[in-house]
Amino acid sequence: MNKPLSLLLASITLCSSASVFALVTPNPPSLNAKGYLLMDYQSGAVLVDGNKDVALAPASLTKLMTAYVVGKEIESGRTTWDSKVAVSENAWSVKFPDSSKMFIKPGDNVTVADLMRGLIVQSGNDAAVALAEHVAGTESGFVALMNQWAATLGMSSTQFINAHGLDGEGIHTTPLDMATLMRRIIEDVPEVYKLYSEKRFVWADIKQYNRNRLLWDNSLNVDGGKTGYTSEAGYSLVSSAVQGPMRLISVVMGTPSQQTRVEASRQLLNYGFRFYETEQLAEADKNEATVRVWKGQQASVQVGFEQDVYATYLRGNNRSLSKETEIYAPLIAPVKQGDIVGSVTWRIGTDEVASEPLIAKSSVEQGSIFKRAWDSVVLWFKSLFSDAKGLWES
Missing domain, CATH: 2.60.410.10 (D-Ala-D-Ala carboxypeptidase, C-terminal domain)
Known part of the structure; x- marks a missing residue:
């Protein structure tokens, strides 16, 4: 036309x-992080950012995409929450020394639901590989799906090389892309997002607690998020919280400590709820x-x-x-x-x-x-x- x-x-x-009087709004917090961002879930507006487009190692924030892809496979009917997954040698927990794991072993038959809890609550690298092989046959095939979904969601500055996020050549994302992904998890696969609010999960008689400490913060209604850490990436945290009709998503990447990522995320969320509001226009x-x-x-x-x-x-x-x-x-x-x-x-x-x-x-x-x-x-x-x-x- x-x-x-x-x-x-x-x-x-x-x-x-x-x-009559201009509203005085303090400057947004300046955070000790390689990159950060605060986004409103409903409007998609970016309220605060620092280096939101800088390429950074995602660490276990990668598992947000792993969970999203599995959620879409469940939605399509190609697998179910009750489907049994045979754990392979590749997904054996001993292959991931000094990293987070669910503690599955070869020969275990584990449901997709339990593996998703191992992935989300326990941040299990072994659970990530088991789910990847279940969905795509191989982890490399699953990674191709992850990158296809990243392109579909508009995550133009993201590339995954594995299902768990351990450092390697070529792996990168940005705070903006991570906020975009969290927004789509909440919107597209709400049954998956519900798992992010679970505070603990037991497998193999080992009780592990969700690493997102903001779930225990009584000053904020945080109902989900994902942590990440590697020596290359530093300490990262994606979180979402609600206050009344408003939902915010915070992304903090590359902080020097676990406590810093929690405090930085809390500052972002408190700032957004205190000084902004969201209205439905149509x-x-x-x-x-x-x-x-x-x-x-x-x-x-x-x-x-x-x-x-x-x-x-x-x-x-x-x-x-x-x-x-x-x-x-x-x-x-x-x-x-x-x-x-x-x-x-x-x-x-x-x-x-x-x-x-x-x-x-x-x-x-x-x-x-x-x-x-x-x-x-x-x-x-x-x-x-x-x-x-x-x-x-x-």
């Missing part, structure tokens, strides 16, 4: 109040507007959004929130369901806080020869007066 004539249809002030299942369709079997089409729309902005901001709707006009049949026909932009003052395409909620086929000819004549006359406001929607 050629670039259409754009017509400003509406600019509506949703809320307004006079700004719902995907509701119609936003009715738009005139020319040369079609129907004279109009309902338009709306493909997904719910959220915006995150400073708490206590007194400037008005405005909504500006733009329709690409004239809209001429045929129109297919899902076609982008315009956009809506929300602003606070002059700052854009959200923008979302408007899509057709149904299809409109071409009208009869008479209908098309008549509308062509009408459009020609209208084009003579195209400066008249509101012309195309009438």
Whole structure:
């Protein structure tokens, strides 16, 4: 479609109040980490970051992708939580000295559910290999799946070389990519995400505790996350917490100690909940507007959004929130369901806080020869007066 004539249809002030005093917001925390980021889950807005795009070794944060891939395999029906996995020599815990493990051994038949707990709660490298072989036959085949999913999710700065995250040539990710992955775990495989809140798991009579110490923090409602450590990566932690309707995701990578990663994550989350708020601006299942369709079997089409729309902005901001709707006009049949026909932009003052395409909620086929000819004549006359406001929607 050629670039259409754009017509400003509406600019509506949703809320307004006079700004008497400017809200004083402290600078975000500066953290002792190689890279960090704070993201709002609903809107995807990045609230705080330091080196969010720098390539870093992920260590056991890799297991977030391992869990995601297994979750998608369960969703597809290619495996189940109750499927039995025969542990191979490759997944034997003795092959991972001085690293985290579940303590499985060759010949064990372990359910996917137990292996996922060994992966997520105990951070077992052996569990990661067992799951990889179960899903793809070999760990290398599974790694190919991991990297394919990373590309699909938009994690353009990530490459995995194994299922567990131990250091090796070519392995890298970024704080932004890790936040993106955690967001998709919460959204796409919620049954997997539930496991991240479990504080302990027992296997082979060995009780191990979740390494995410924020699960025990009474000042924050952290309900999931994953730790990581290698000598190359340093100490890392991805966490998510909720407060009321708001959910935040924090990523801290490459800190010098376990305590530092916990304190840094706590600072990020507290800062976000204290100074920001998230509002739902539109719902995907509701119609936003009715738009005139020319040369079609129907004279109009309902338009709306493909997904719910959220915006995150400073708490206590007194400037008005405005909504500006733009329709690409004239809209001429045929129109297919899902076609982008315009956009809506929300602003606070002059700052854009959200923008979302408007899509057709149904299809409109071409009208009869008479209908098309008549509308062509009408459009020609209208084009003579195209400066008249509101012309195309009438």
